[in-house]
Amino acid sequence: MFKRQYLPILVTVGLFVLVFLAGSFRYTGFFSLQVLTNLLIDNAFLLIVAVGMTFVIVSGGIDLSVGSMVALTTMLSATLVEQQGWPPSVVIPLVLAFGCLYGFGMGAIIHYFNIQPFIVTLAGMFLARGLCYIISINTITINDSFYKDMAMTKIQLPGGSFVSISVIIALAVVLLALYLAHYTRFGRNTYAIGGSEQSALLMGLPVARTKMLVYAFSGFCSALGGVVFTFYMLSGYGLHAVGLELDAIAAVVIGGTLLTGGVGYVAGTFFGVLILGVIQTIINFEGTLSSWWTKIVIGVLLFLFIILQRVINVRASKMKVI
Amino acid sequence: MTEQNPILDMRGIHKRFTGVVALKDVKFRLFPGEVHALMGENGAGKSTLIKVLTGVHDINEGTVTMEGKQLAISSPLEAQEAGITTVYQEVNLCTNLSVAENIFIGREPRRFGRILWKEMNRRAEQLLAERLNVSIDVTLPLASYSVAVQQLVAIARALNISAKVLILDEPTSSLDANEVRELFTVMRKLKEQGLAILFVTHFLDQVYEISDRISILRGGEFVGEYLAAELPRIDLVLKMIGKDLHLLAELPKSGSKEESRNGEAFLQASSLGRKGAIEPYDLNIARGEIIGFAGLLGSGRTESARLLFGADRADAGELTVEGTGGKIDSPRQAIRQGIAFCSENRKTEGIIADLTVRENIVLALQASRGWFRTISRKRQDEIADEYIKALNINPKNPEQLIKNLSGGNQQKVLLARWLLMEPKLLILDEPTRGIDIGAKAEIQKLVLALSRKGMSVLFISSELEEVLRVSDRIAVLRDRHLVKMMTAEEMSHENVMKAIAGG
Structure with a gap:
């Protein structure tokens, strides 16, 4: 049976297919598996970050610190590996744990002091970005062989195309998140809190723990996104991933998640990221257009999606079953 | 047991x-x-x-x-x-x-x-x-x-x-x-x-x-x-x-104040309607008249009142105020014409929980004066004291945050807010829902007193007794139709019930 609540995500998938087909007709060489896998390769870090953001937004919050967290992760990784000479096998778990803790801390402040997530994560954003420059104001290039291997390794797919290890990591995160969101209590509690925190509390759900875990998960995702971004850039730099949080939010919303919380899909976010990627790709193929056109198209799309969600909501509220 | x-x-x-x-x-x-x-x-x-x-x-x-x-x-x-x-x-x-x-x-x-x-x-x-x-x-x-x-x-x-x-x-x-x-x-x-x-x-x-x-x-x-x-x-x-x-017995029966009404029309709605909300209906309200709206939940009571206030846009018909003509299509216009609307959802559409009783009372008056012509604090205090006394709002502290008041008292504060505007027509949507008998009787008494002073009132309530008690005429709604206008002579518990039930 078709369910009305799946309409936004169908629109997202449909839009992606449409844009991809449009590109395929317009440009020769666009319609190939490699263009598709490149989408994933170039946006693996965004995908990971957006997955974490999905949970936060579904819970009714927002996390503005993710972009800075990515930058801080690249910085920490670069300085520890290159300047301190620590092995990657220590550095990577360390930065992931740091991301978790950072998110958990913000979640705790949000919950226990009852402060809007917007302002807490805004503070977190400035703090993380500032910490980058404490480490260095310059780019730190990474020459470590493990990072280089991770960056260079190509996994061959049938048909001659390939993906990077980052893509495997990102897809694993998506699968994990799908499971978390739909088949665990943590996931369902997140949806419940987004629907009505007050109700969730009165239903006896562990609101405090869930909220803090949501931000910890987002912190983890942004740190992991940072690790993947380090593979991609092979450097640490305080100006990495500026504005990434906004791309992530855009991807989540285009993916059909309501900013008011309670409704959203990890799968939608996956396609939201792909849509952002495919627009970028088309503008690259066009050749003559400035890359700022990406922003213009994303802006228009966001408007359309917000209006679409509103329309669906209004219609749904008029169509009560009983 | x-x-x-x-x-x-x-x-x-x-x-x-x-x-x-x-x-x-x-x-x-x-x-x-x-x-x-x-x-x-x-x-x-x-x-x-x-x-x-x-x-x-x-x-x-x-x-x-x-x-x-x-x-x-x-x-x-x-x-x-x-x-x-x-x-x-x-x-x-x-x-x-x-x-x-x-x-x-x-x-x-x-x-x-x-x-x-x-x-x-x-x-x-x-x-x-x-x-x-x-x-x-x-x-x-x-x-x-x-x-x-x-x-x-x-x-x-x-x-x-x-x-x-x-x-x-x-x-x-x-x-x-x-x-x-x-x-x-x-x-x-x-x-x-x-x-x-x-x-x-x-x-x-x-x-x-x-x-x-x-x-x-x-x-x-x-x-x-x-x-x-x-x-x-x-x-x-x-x-x-x-x-x-x-308290309830003390109230004068509706018929007794027939003479105080001068019959001059204040508001006239002809074939006013909105798709999916209420079928087109006619309604005249005279000065000083209390019109009761009776009907089951979902029969279109609130919807029709919202049209009169311009809170929803009518897609059919005309609304004339004092013969001036023209549609009211926003609450701002309605307020300017002297119409006030006291919503049934006091929590979401009425009170501002974190403001004090005084601030909640003067809110609408201040808004209508524009934010640059502020009401002096002294005047605000006077107003608040006056209405707290007149409506018997408890606790009698104008600086209390309104969220700390009980439902009935919150309702009275809302009422004070609109009375302060000296409206010509006051629309009360379920003003007594969820409040106790004493407060109910007070609000009913107040409504009767106001109408005697020439204010028209549109009184919506699920409690039939209450509607019968205060109204001069009753509009009965059923399934989003205004099915019957009853005059004082026709009004009885039985007749209204029959009209609501239909068939």
């Missing part, structure tokens, strides 16, 4: 908020297999007692014993685990989740941490069918169902948590007569299954229809516990109010 041991026994409960004593030495008992009504006016302490019982508030003194064991409940979760669950007036579920999830969330059937959706849906269907006689698609979001169904889902959730004590807090205020009957059927069934039900309501009829026992609170103190069959209605009311008040 009294030979049994109570399943729940609360003794010597004291609860103080900063500076205010909300409960003073209150006791309450609940036996298995009974419906026990908790009665009291607004501010009597009913809500506080329930919040204490469900762990929302801690108590300062006293003991709560459940099945012989003393409980220290400090969170809703602990209350649930002890077998106490509450279904509130505003359903506290997550409407974005499916019906099945709302019943099971937090206790979903799982294997190795993985939620078994099929099993959960099956059990939800079974639970609803077997214990509540409800058969609905449990995979749809709860938001697709009406409040009545949502309440049943909330009850199902309580049952699944193996509740022994079920608290129903004003469950019937937003249900229509049919839905109430269904709810009572369910309650009787649950009673037979041995559940102890604590029932809070303002409707006396319902108390006597369903309850075995009645406990009364007044001003935070325990008045007494009675068997429903042995407590005459009038005694119940007297014990709730606490003094010999025949």
